Each structure stands twice: as structure tokens, then as C-alpha cells.
Amino acid sequence: MTAPPSSSLSRTETLSLASLSLACVAVLANTFQGDGAPLVASLALSGLAFAACFALIRWLGPNFMRAGLKGVDLNKHRRREIPECMGGVCAVVYLLVVIVFIPFPFYKDIVAATSGGGNRDVVLQVEHVQQGRLLHRFPQGKLASYLSAIISLQSIALLGIGDDIFDIRWRHKFFIPAFAAIPLLVVYFVDFGVTSIVVPIQLQPYLGQLLDLGALYYLYMAAVAIFSPNSINILAGINGIEVSQSVVIALLLAINDCLYLLTPYPHPATDSHLFSLYFLLPFLGVSLALLWHNWYPARVFVGDTYCYFAGMVFVVVSILGHFSKTLVLLLVPQIFNFVYSAPQLFGLVPCPRHRMPRFNARTGLLEPSFTPWGPERQPRAAVARGLRLLGSLGLLAVRRDEEGRLVETSNFTILNLWLVWRGPLREDRLALEITAMQMAVGLFGLFVRHRLALLIFKEDNWSIVG
């Protein structure tokens, strides 16, 4: 397991990837027989994405090292340099796949429309143009939102890679996702402009059935777009955790989508949820390939690129699918981690460069890492009270000297808190437990969303099936 990382595929790996790819190509070719079957095509392309990403991560390792994209894994007995920023490979493979996929959801429409076909260089009669391919029958709105999603994802990939190369300061990089969200919001504005939300039953007498938030809705979307990528970037520091949490969230979003597709009658939001799947399935493909290499003991690091990219995939599907509230439900562990981190992020408590758990070389286990409080730099009274309260609630490990002065407190991350609760754990065990927690919280969130939503909203499709 700790052999130096090889940059070539083993015989078994080559055979498995080749047969997976062949099967996917066969399935893909088959979708052209019927009416395009875009969901099947998306699945097949996701399989290809997995294979391509798996092989490229392995092959490009040495190139990344040579280009200086490398890092040291601190939580190991034998510290060695491994390639960093492999999320960039995932992003590029993913983008290629979703771009190649564009014709599939529109296959039926293309077949229906290709009888028309006008030449823009030639002066045509106005009637002809109006009934031609350009303006008629073709679901241009769907195409535009699909394209805007790709633009946002490409933007975050570009900016993320810039961040990984130039190591942008924390205060600045916080706003990187905001730039990447611009294309999404601009096209949302041009294309939909839906800024009204359904009002809970209890408030309807005062606000009406729909409330138009106007510009506030764009602020809300921008906030989600900034939060989601950053929150995944903050829940990091041990092998595999960035990817595994993203895989869980993508899986839960996909399950949520399937709930809408499996209704006995066509749901008005079916299209949105199909689109969401078209973006989530290839993401799962490339992420699983990355997870294989990033899981304990990691042979590659993912880089900020991956965290931003993953967060943006969720933002894109939930904003264009108009289910951003559901995304917020699935990000509960990330929200907790962010709120819990706030005292250090906003400077109430000193924030060291790294807050990842501490590796105990003797036991080989991870323990909570601590921030020291010198005897001369004790916290202000209000902060000290807060720390004492957190300590008594079991939300913080607090160490004091005989005179009651603070010696050190555990760092404010969910990973450290988990170790405070569960005691020292091996790195993969910690990642596994956090991932399981994310899954459980998310499933509960979906349950709440679909079962209990009826208490405050009048209509929800899923309720009728249940």
C-alpha cells in the first residue's frame, strides 16, 4: 500500500477500464437506435468519464510533479511528495463529457427540426424563417440554460486552477465562486427571470401564494453559489474527505432527482431534474475515479480546483433546477462546519495556518489539533465565557492549567470535533465516519423535504406517490 506511486496502470486496471469503456461505447451507440435515450447516454458517458479520468490521473502524475504541482502528505509516517491539483484533470474530463453530451437531450428535437434548415447568408422570405429551424419547435431555453451551466463550471475550473497555481490569499479566494456564478446568474436573468418563491401556507394570508423577491433572489442565489464551493473547500484536510463528501451530496441530489422521474405521471419539474442528472452522473464518474486515488493512503491530492468545482456543480443543478432549498438541506454538515469555524475564520480565536487533525506518529492515529493560548494572551472575557460554554456542551476540548487559565483549545473544525467525541481514529476511519454522517444527515434531510414539506407548502409532487 505504501509503495511509491506508479504512473502506469496495472494489467487488471487496464483490462477493467478497457472493458468498461467498450461497454459504455456499445450502450452509447445503441441510444441512436431509439429516440436518443439521453439518460442512458449520460450514464454511458459517465462510465467513459470514469475510465478516462482514472487513467489520466495515473498517467499525468509525473507531469504534475515536474510542473511543481505537488504536496507533502503530513499525516503519514513516511512523508512523501504526491501530485497536487488533480481535480483539474477531473474538471477538464467532466467538461469535455458534458459538452459532447449536448446533442443527446435534443436528439428528438433535432430529428424533428432537420427538415427545415435555413441558410443565414441567403435572403429568405420572412415566413420561411419564422417557421424554420431557428425559431420553431426547438427548446432553445433548455439549451441556453445547459450552456450557461457549462460556462459557470468552466469559469470555476479556470479560477480554481489559477488559485492552485498562484496560491491566492484566503480573503480573496473566498469570492472566486462569485465570479464563476456570474454566467449562471446572467443567463438566469436573461432566460428565466423567475424570482418568486412559493410562500408557506401559514404565511399566505399575509404574503399571497407567490412572493416575488426580485433582486433579493439574485442575492440569495449568489450567496448559495459562494457558500457551496467554499464550504466544501473548508471541510478538508484528511485523505479522501473532499471527494467523499462531494460524492455523497451528488448521490443524494441524484436520488432526489429520481424521485421526480419515478412519479406515475409527468411532473412539471421532470425536465429540470433530468437536466440535474445529466450534470450529476458524469460528476459522479470523475469523482469516483479521483476518490480511488485520493482515498487513504492518498496517491494524489485534489487541490482547491476540485472543491470549488464540486460545489459549483451542486449550485448549477440546484439553481437551474430551481431546488436550491434542497441543496441547502444537503449541506447541513458543511453549514455546521462553517458556523462552527466562524470564531477562527473571523478572528475571535487565533487561527493557525493548518487546522487539520494532528497525526500521532506513535499510535498512527489522528487526534484533535489544538490552538495554544499563551499565559499572556488569554481571550477576552466574552470569548472565554463562550469557550467555557462550548467546552461544557462537549463542543470543544478545553485544556486549562492549575490556575484555570486556558492552555489550549481544539481547533474549530468538524473533523477535530469528531475526534474530540470519538477519540483518536485512523485517517480512513475518520473519513469514513464523517462520510457516513453526511449520508445519514442528507437522507434525513430528503425525508424532511418530501414528507414534512406538506405541513408548510400546499403542493409537493412526491407526497402523492407516498
Added chain:
Amino acid sequence: MTAPPSSSLSRTETLSLASLSLACVAVLANTFQGDGAPLVASLALSGLAFAACFALIRWLGPNFMRAGLKGVDLNKHRRREIPECMGGVCAVVYLLVVIVFIPFPFYKDIVAATSGGGNRDVVLQVEHVQQGRLLHRFPQGKLASYLSAIISLQSIALLGIGDDIFDIRWRHKFFIPAFAAIPLLVVYFVDFGVTSIVVPIQLQPYLGQLLDLGALYYLYMAAVAIFSPNSINILAGINGIEVSQSVVIALLLAINDCLYLLTPYPHPATDSHLFSLYFLLPFLGVSLALLWHNWYPARVFVGDTYCYFAGMVFVVVSILGHFSKTLVLLLVPQIFNFVYSAPQLFGLVPCPRHRMPRFNARTGLLEPSFTPWGPERQPRAAVARGLRLLGSLGLLAVRRDEEGRLVETSNFTILNLWLVWRGPLREDRLALEITAMQMAVGLFGLFVRHRLALLIFKEDNWSIVG
């Protein structure tokens, strides 16, 4: 002039850029008064792009050097390292500007449509949806092609930066633009599917008025997309030449667009040429900022990113505007350079790592660089005949020993050939002359396109004005 490059703006520069930005913001704000005036807004945003790019190139220099993105300028007395790959900054600023610009061309349509506005989460009557904002009145096709252009440009930026970081091999990088053209071609397929060309009058009796090329047309577009970026990347090697040739081509394309906009009656291709301007103006903005820093003596290098990006901008506007033949006309010097380079690119003549002109440190001038032929590795007879022919036509400098054996021949690039013709020149003089030649050839090309096209095509709008 040869002082070490400073990474801050001078007082004059700060004032100039600030007043330019202010003026542009004022103009931009003013466009909201009328019906949006997208062309004016595009001009204003291009001014802002110039200012932003100018400042960022200066400020980010040290960051690029620290990240290892640096190179040595070989054609100088004092060789020093300067930042490399600054085209990446241009590309990112450019992309941000064209993304922010999206609502402007659609301002009128948005105002007309915002009365509608449907909520996708709510079940609406079918009639309502049909007449609502989603399907009616809005020029979705225009939006989709605009977005696909952005995706192609982002793709080439991503891949170009990858090339600059990883130094991809020549044989592989040749196909980078093909990948970036995929989004364009896919959306072209989904959205227009126009694959017929107007047949010259002389051939119409045999082929009809329009000839549908089908899949061949996509091959043709892919070929243009691969050629344009690579041809600009090949015509490189002295300060400023990559940017100045791109600026000239962009200017000529913009002039061509204006010819269509200045007709006394609305031309059917007006929209295509407006769109072309929306992409060319910001490109001119960022390119001029880059040229300022890259002109002799260069304070930054542009990197492959810029060359690919510039070439792709031309591809995008000419394919979506359906005037790719005009682009080919404007690329005549690049085509000549490529054809002329072919003997070295395809291995008939040995190809050294660098074929840029040789710097004569004594005179401070550039001279043609030569490829040596050892006495034991003389070319094959056919090649020798070809070299002799080129030499006698004045298309190659050939040096022989007393026994008539080849000693060395000048490298096959247009820059070396120019020096063979014109004698040793200073670096900026050479760049200026090549740029002027590009301009003259391009203007002649446009003249041919608009005056002589009538000889072989039945209709051309510009002919009616002249």
C-alpha cells in the same frame, strides 16, 4: 527602457487608466437610458477590459515569476527573466467581460418580456407557458450561439493554460484547438445545422444555387478551427509579433463587420456581424493592453494561451457569423508561413528546437537563423533540388562550400525569409514590417472579397453601397 520591470503602475498610467475606466463606466451607465445600445456598451466594456488587463498584467508579474511562469528573452544584450503566459490574464479578463455583456444585446427583449415571467416550480396552464417569457419573443437562438462561443473560448483558455504549464509536445498540442472547437460545432449542429454553401455562378448549372456539404462542412469548420490558432502560434518568436498580427486580423474583421452595419438598409447578416463585433471589441481591448507590455523590448511574454485564444476568437466569430471564407482571406500571411514551414514541420529538412531569427550581439540586429547541413548528412536529391529552386527564387538563403555541398539553409519561417529579403533589422522594425505587411495583405483581401466577389457570386450586399 531596459530598467528592471516594475510591477506597479506609474502615476501617469494610474491617472490615465482611472479616467478611461470612469469614462467607460459613465458611457455604460448611459446605455441603460435608451434601448440598451449594445454596441456602445460593448465599446465601453472593451475600454474597461483594456484598463483591467493593463493593470493586472503589471501587478501579477511577480506572482507569475514566483509560480515559475517565466522565460528568458534571448534576442537581447542583457538577457533577463520576464513573466511568461500573460495571455492567460487577457483570456480571463476577456471572458469576464463577454459574460457580463450577455444581457446587453438582449436588453430590448428582456424589457419586452419581463411582463410575463413564469415560475417553473408552479403548475401553470399550458396556454400561459406558451405565451410566457420562456417560449415567446425571446431570441433564444442568438443567446445559445453567444453562449457556445464563450464555451469554446473558455475551453481554449483552459487547454492553453494547461499547455503553458505542462509544455505539451508539438504533435499533441496541434490538436488542442480541435477539442476547444467541439462546443462550437456541437451547438452549431444543434442550433443551426446550416451546412450548405452558396455556389459560384460559373458552377451553378452543375451544382445548383446552394450546395449542401453535410458532414463535410463540419470537417471544414474543424479544419479552420484547428488551423487558425495554430497558425498564429507558429508565426512567433520576436517581441510583439503574436499580439500585433492578432490585433491586425481583429481590426480587419471589425472593419468587415462595419461594412455590413453601414448599409443604408438592414442587411440580413446584420445580426451576425453585430455579434462578431461584440466579441472582437473586447478582444482588441485586452490585446492592446498586452501589446503595450509585449512590444519591444518586451516586459512580458504572451504564452501559447494567447495565440490559441486569439485564433479561436477569430474562428468563433467567423463560424457563428458564417463568414469563415473571409477569415481565410485574412490569414493569408499565416497560411503562407505554414506552407513555407511545411518542409521543416514534416521533417524533410531538419527542424531545430527554435527557429526564431538569430540575434547578432555586435550589431544589435536580427539576422536569419540557419539550419546546418553537415558534409555527411546532405539532403536527398529531390530535397536538394527543391532547396536549390527555392534559393534561386529568392525564397531561401542557401550557403554552399567550394564543392557545392550545402553548408546551411535559412530556417523556413516568414520572419527569416523577411530578413533574407530585407537584410538585418532591429527586432521592433521586423515586427512592425511584418505587421504592416499583414495589414496590407488583409486590406487587399477585403477589397477582393467585396469588389471582386460579384464576379463569382450573384449577390453581395456591400456591392450595392459601393
